Amino acid sequence: MLTLSxxxxxxxxxxxxxxxxxxxxxxxxxxxxxxxxxxxxxVPEMDVNLPSxxxxxxxxxxxxxxxxxxxxxxxxxxxxxxxxFSIHVPEEYNIVPPTVKCLTRIWHPNISEDGNIxxxxxxxxSVDGTGWAPTRRMKDVAWGLSFLFSxxxxxxxxxxxxxxxxxxxxxxxxxxxxxxxxxxxxxx
Amino acid sequence: MSDSQVIMKDETCSTANGKSGSxxxxxxxxxxxxxxxxxxxxxxxxxxxxxxxxxxxxRVQVMDACLRCQTENKQEECVVVWGECNHSFxxxxxxxxxxxxxRCPLCQQEWMVQRIGK
Numbered sequence: 001m002l003t004l005s006x007x008x009x010x011x012x013x014x015x016x017x018x019x020x021x022x023x024x025x026x027x028x029x030x031x032x033x034x035x036x037x038x039x040x041x042x043v044p045e046m047d048v049n050l051p052s053x054x055x056x057x058x059x060x061x062x063x064x065x066x067x068x069x070x071x072x073x074x075x076x077x078x079x080x081x082x083x084x085f086s087i088h089v090p091e092e093y094n095i096v097p098p099t100v101k102c103l104t105r106i107w108h109p110n111i112s113e114d115g116n117i118x119x120x121x122x123x124x125x126s127v128d129g130t131g132w133a134p135t136r137r138m139k140d141v142a143w144g145l146s147f148l149f150s151x152x153x154x155x156x157x158x159x160x161x162x163x164x165x166x167x168x169x170x171x172x173x174x175x176x177x178x179x180x181x182x183x184x185x186x187x188x
Numbered sequence: 189m190s191d192s193q194v195i196m197k198d199e200t201c202s203t204a205n206g207k208s209g210s211x212x213x214x215x216x217x218x219x220x221x222x223x224x225x226x227x228x229x230x231x232x233x234x235x236x237x238x239x240x241x242x243x244x245x246x247r248v249q250v251m252d253a254c255l256r257c258q259t260e261n262k263q264e265e266c267v268v269v270w271g272e273c274n275h276s277f278x279x280x281x282x283x284x285x286x287x288x289x290x291r292c293p294l295c296q297q298e299w300m301v302q303r304i305g306k
Contacts, residue, residue, distance in 0.1 A: 034246065034255045041247070094245065095284050125289065129296030134245040134285055 008032045035093040039064040039138070046139040051146040065089035068103075069142055073149040077178045078106070081186030085117075085145055089138075097122050097132035098141055105185040107178045109158040109167065110148055118159035119144050119152065244294055245281035251306075254278035272300040279304055 011032065032040075043064045047056065057068040069085045084103040090096055100122055102115040110118045121144050123131035144152065158164030167174040235241065242248070246255040253266035257280060269279040275294045277285075282299070290299050 032259070034259065037255055037259075038247070095288055129291060131289070133289075133291075133293040133296075134281075135293045 008036075033091060035065060035089060035091055038094055039089060042138040045137065046142050049139045050142055053149075054142055054146050056142075065093070069145060071146050071149065073146075076149050076153070077175055078108070078149050078182060078186070081106075081182035082188045083149075083186055087141065094134040094136070096124055097136070098138070100141070100145065105181060107160075107163050107166075107174075107181040108148070108153075109155050109160055109164040110153065112160050116159060117145075117148070118157070119148060241276075243277045243281055244275075245277055245285060248278070250276050250278060254281050256280055267304055267306055269301055270303045271297075272302050273297045274302070 055070045071083045086101045089098045102111050120130040155164045250268045253263035257266035267279045270276045
């Protein structure tokens with residue numbers, strides 16, 4: 001499935017060819033970036049350490065920097081739903097965090113209805129030490145996202161303020177709305 | 189397998205004792221030596237005297253060139269930086285990170301350079 005190493009070999013071969021025919025163009029032919037080399041190690045590591053509620057989907061196996069993480073919580077308010085996150089790893093990785101969007105509409109205090117996510121490790125600039133750090137890896141991102149449905153669920157620091165207030169006001173009504181959203185948007 | 193090895197060791201010990209007994213005084217003969225050390229090889233381990241020898245940013249050994257310098261063929265220019273917190277990174281990796289957040293990625297303390305070099 002992961003054929004980036006093969007791609008790197010092919011690129012290297014092409015570079016070698018280019019340098020034979022036209023030496024000046026050899027330098028700007030694509031070489032594997034630092035991001036790709038990091039992902040080459042981190043993606044297989046994430047694959048084997050994935051939480052049981054998660055699966056990953058690479059549309060293009062040669063693009064390790066763009067994939068989907070599918071979380072199907074086994075318990076909690078969102079159990080039985082299928083939530084698709086798109087993960088894009090920018091060229092500057094791992095100095096900057098991956099950008100993540102939730103593609104499935106959801107009623108959740110830490111995920112807005114248009115898919116923005118409030119998760120500390122995904123924060124690029126943070127005043128305290130809780131934001132992104134280059135010591136983090138893709139597996140931490142996958143675990144962080146899956147934990148948004150359990151341990152990291154946080155009603156006290158909401159992104160979707162309306163959802164958090166809904167919970168504080170009437171828990172059973174909040175849960176009913178969550179279930180309604182799950183049935184309507186998060187069933188595959 | 190292991191049994192036969194034990195027996196072999198016992199045999200060597202007894203022959204060693206027998207030899208020394210025939211040549212040395214009877215007093216020494218009375219002392220029962222479990223074994224005689226005839227030869228030894230000293231083995232030593234070493235590691236770099238730094239807190240962390242893999243750069244937490246690019247995950248390459250700090251004494252090797254970082255991932256960026258390896259791809260850009262700048263191995264010679266790649267040096268190590270130590271912070272006041274005693275954590276070490278490649279200087280180029282760290283200079284990219286401090287622009288983002290002036291903290292040590294390992295201990296979150298404010299980043300202060302202690303030393304740069306190889």
